[in-house]
Amino acid sequence: SQQGEEDPQALSIQEGENATMNCSYKTSINNLQWYRQNSGRGLVHLILIRSNEREKHSGRLRVTLDTSKKSSSLLITASRAADTASYFCATSQVGGSTLGRLYFGRGTQLTVWP
């Protein structure tokens, strides 16, 4: 079954504001990754956070992971119009025969207005 679910489905903000997207999942994970997809394009890997990490930063991105709540958040600070895209979380499950498989949520569509 689908693993991650992002919230909100859509987010619309002004340039300079911060954007926060959340992801919830159902089972134990090895790690959680965030990807970005521009309209009609492929996915670009943004950041990976391991199950034993609580927070990670990369440039204007900040990711948190709460394994007790099975949730993660992606914060984009000082957003720009070029950040407009869909953002997906993807998880890798522990054990089983699912080696290598990533489970994606439906994504959050972020629109940043100039």
Next chain:
Amino acid sequence: NAGVMQNPRHLVRRRGQEARLRCSPMKGHSHVYWYRQLPEEGLKFMVYLQKENIIDESGMPKERFSAEFPKEGPSILRIQQVVRGDSAAYFCASSLRGLAGEEQYFGPGTRLTVT
């Protein structure tokens, strides 16, 4: 270009025809994953292959779909007798070691339209 390559980028097929989608992984990568994305949805896993082997095909429909990754050449996702419901974007990803949760590098996708 050292990234994941997919071709064609767009493919239009009539119902009943065959669709062949190709994926060349990143240089040095021998692990390939195929995902399908329906409109307004996330990606869903289809199949995981290593050179000449299918490792996990549990996400593949039982009929009409097949995948291969030969010793030489690209990985191919083949859809026989396409139907309108096959219209979607098909993405290929590759990884270096095939480890659980390892970063996967995605290609630009092939957008299949069945008319």
